[in-house]
Amino acid sequence: METEKLDKTPMYQYIMNDIKRRIESGELNPHDPLPTQIELAKEYGTSEITSRRALSDLVQEGYVYRIRGKGSFIQEKAPAGGPKPIRTVFFAHKNHEIGAFSHPFFSDMFVGIKEVCEENGIGFHMWDIGEDYRLPDDPHAGIVLLTTTAHNSFDLARLTEWQREGRRIVTVHFYYPHLGIPYVIVDNLTGGYLATQHLLSLGHRRIGVILTGRSIMEVNQEFSLRLQGYRLALSQHQLPFDPELVAFMDAEHESVEMGSAGFRQLMALADPPTAIFATSDYKAIGAMNAAREMGLRVPDEISILGYDDVEVSELMYPSLSTVNQNTKKLGERAAEILLFELKDDGGGGLIKDEIVPTLVPRDSTGPAPDRQTEG
Structure with missing residues (x-):
């Protein structure tokens, strides 16, 4: 610290004034990092409470900005007559x-x-x-x-x-x-890939998808990308994309009923899937309900994986494997x-x-049952 505190200015204000002086002199430039509040407290011989207040007030006055997990930085000064800072x-x-x-x-x-x-x-x-x-x-x-x-x-x-x-x-x-x-x-592409890769890693080769939309040409941006991630994972395992394994559910809002209907559609196939990727947790919960009603054990006979990690997903029985966004x-x-x-x-x-989303494996997904023929 180049200057000494010789007057009765409160210490937090003194720290602020000194940092402002260093900015005006060019010693500190836009986007330069500032010491942490612990380091500032040591530098100025004061408490962390005081250094924290100084930093907070510098933020309020537009001299400093903060980025979570990275620290405090010198704000770029707007040119005269330019747009005001966002408040x-x-x-x-x-x-x-x-x-x-x-x-x-x-x-x-x-x-x-x-x-x-x-x-x-x-x-x-x-x-x-x-x-x-x-x-x-x-x-x-x-x-x-x-x-x-x-x-x-x-x-x-x-x-x-x-x-x-x-x-x-x-x-x-x-x-x-x-x-x-x-x-x-x-x-969402990576999310769909992570979900499908998880099921593939468990030995599943017939993986159904329950997707929101009217058809493959009428799917919104997020669900289309999840489907692309599903197809990418299949292709990396030299597995062909089978359109009959995609159950389209036309609705405005995600619901348990969509998952139940999609599950029954997929399980009615001559060669039904051994795992289901429901592209939302609500649909996955509906699929789990339908599986129970049909007498199918999850995950022993059918694995089910959702997407979103809603709070109740961990409380389901069995707990729902999912993707956290x-x-x-x-x-x-x-x-x-x-x-x-x-x-x-x-x-x-x-x-x-x-x-990038995160896979959250839980109890609703397990190894592919023996009835499946390896591809």
């Missing part, structure tokens, strides 16, 4: 049913966004754009945008309009690379891109990130 982040959606946000895909994402915002003194709220596509009045707000609805009726022309207005937007769940809008998504990390990255990575001039190329 509020909104999760914007169009008429989405509020009850759907209790699903872990969203609830975990909200936790991730909220934690990054709180660490940086940023407000976080939800916002329904409604039929008139009205964004918050604050033109400097950051927008985490969900474009999907039950009927996929989002007017994509609005995205172009918002771009022209200079709105700071990152999309989640679905993405539009041709528009150059930053996005964060879960890698890691959407808390998705939320963290969406907030970090808005707060720290967007360029006001639009330069630097498309900002994007794909979150």
